[in-house]
Amino acid sequence: MNKIALVTGANKGIGYTTVKMLAEQGMTVLLGSRDEQRGQQAAQQLAQQGLDVHYLHLDMEDSSSFTSAYSYIADTYGKLDILINNAGVQIESDTWQTNTTESIPMEILRKTFDINFFGMVELTQKLLPLIRKSEAGRIVNLTSILGSLEFHATPGSNTYNTKTFAYNTSKTAVNSFTIHLAHLLKDTNIRVNAAHPGWVQTDMGGKGAHLTPEQGASTSIMLALIDDDGHHGSYLHNDSILPW
Numbered sequence: 039m040n041k042i043a044l045v046t047g048a049n050k051g052i053g054y055t056t057v058k059m060l061a062e063q064g065m066t067v068l069l070g071s072r073d074e075q076r077g078q079q080a081a082q083q084l085a086q087q088g089l090d091v092h093y094l095h096l097d098m099e100d101s102s103s104f105t106s107a108y109s110y111i112a113d114t115y116g117k118l119d120i121l122i123n124n125a126g127v128q129i130e131s132d133t134w135q136t137n138t139t140e141s142i143p144m145e146i147l148r149k150t151f152d153i154n155f156f157g158m159v160e161l162t163q164k165l166l167p168l169i170r171k172s173e174a175g176r177i178v179n180l181t182s183i184l185g186s187l188e189f190h191a192t193p194g195s196n197t198y199n200t201k202t203f204a205y206n207t208s209k210t211a212v213n214s215f216t217i218h219l220a221h222l223l224k225d226t227n228i229r230v231n232a233a234h235p236g237w238v239q240t241d242m243g244g245k246g247a248h249l250t251p252e253q254g255a256s257t258s259i260m261l262a263l264i265d266d267d268g269h270h271g272s273y274l275h276n277d278s279i280l281p282w
């Protein structure tokens with residue numbers, strides 16, 4: 039049977055390109071999207087190019103969508119080989135230059151964590167039994183260099199003055215989740231890693247970003263296809279290991 043992959047938040051941006059690049063490897067790829075119309079349209083665009091891509095409803099704030107996704111994948115494929123936890127938001131500020139530590143409204147902090155962290159953890163817990171059925175399961179958690187505590191605490195680092203509190207701390211939590219999950223799965227055939235895509239031209243990254251979506255998706259693709267003895271519990275941008 040083909041490899042089965044799922045990418046969350048994949049109707050646009052890095053997620054969409056990740057779906058395309060995985061499907062071009064000959065895999066069956068489920069394109070997760072919270073919005074049915076946007077998701078169906080994106081999946082159709084790729085299917086029209088001859089790729090085996092299917093829309094799957096997944097809203098990171100709605101755990102009933104996780105249950106439905108589990109049932110669909112279990113009934114249709116009986117396993118999941120690759121889970122790319124890509125969906126994410128930055129909703130606290132129009133600019134990355136404002137330190138929001140004092141001003142962040144609690145509802146924005148909670149919503150950011152609901153989507154970027156709690157949803158990721160709950161979906162992964164839900165799908166793990168299906169990933170354990172894969173011969174070589176791979177889990178890739180999209181994080182950011184802005185999740186690195188070491189860079190944030192180091193004056194002069196590239197990210198020292200980017201103190202978007204909700205986004206940054208949600209990605210630090212993603213990093214910690216990656217370490218804990220990797221420990222849990224250390225004696226299995228599943229590899230778990232955190233991917234920083236770089237600064238990428240998407241709705242989130244903005245027009246000033248220097249990487250294309252293809253370049254941004256390359257770390258996720260590398261970790262999705264990694265060998266059994268490859269990275270596990272690492273925080274990477276392409277081949278570079280980042281400090282937690």
Ligand SMILES: NC(=O)c1ccc[n+]([C@@H]2O[C@H](COP(=O)([O-])OP(=O)(O)OC[C@H]3O[C@@H](n4cnc5c(N)ncnc54)[C@H](OP(=O)(O)O)[C@@H]3O)[C@@H](O)[C@H]2O)c1
Pocket residue numbers: 046047048049050051052053071072073076096097098099124125126127153180181182183234235236237238239240241242243244247
């Ligand atoms: N772009 C960068 O420079 C950059 C840098 C570092 C890390 N990242 C990370 O890379 C990942 C992808 O980012 P991107 O640049 O591709 O962002 P993007 O273009 O804004 O796309 C984000 C995706 O997440 C989806 N999403 C948002 N809330 C969701 C929810 N509640 N349930 C399901 N899906 C949801 C969006 O769906 P809708 O269209 O419905 O909103 C969209 O498909 C994110 O985790 C981001 O934090 C990006």
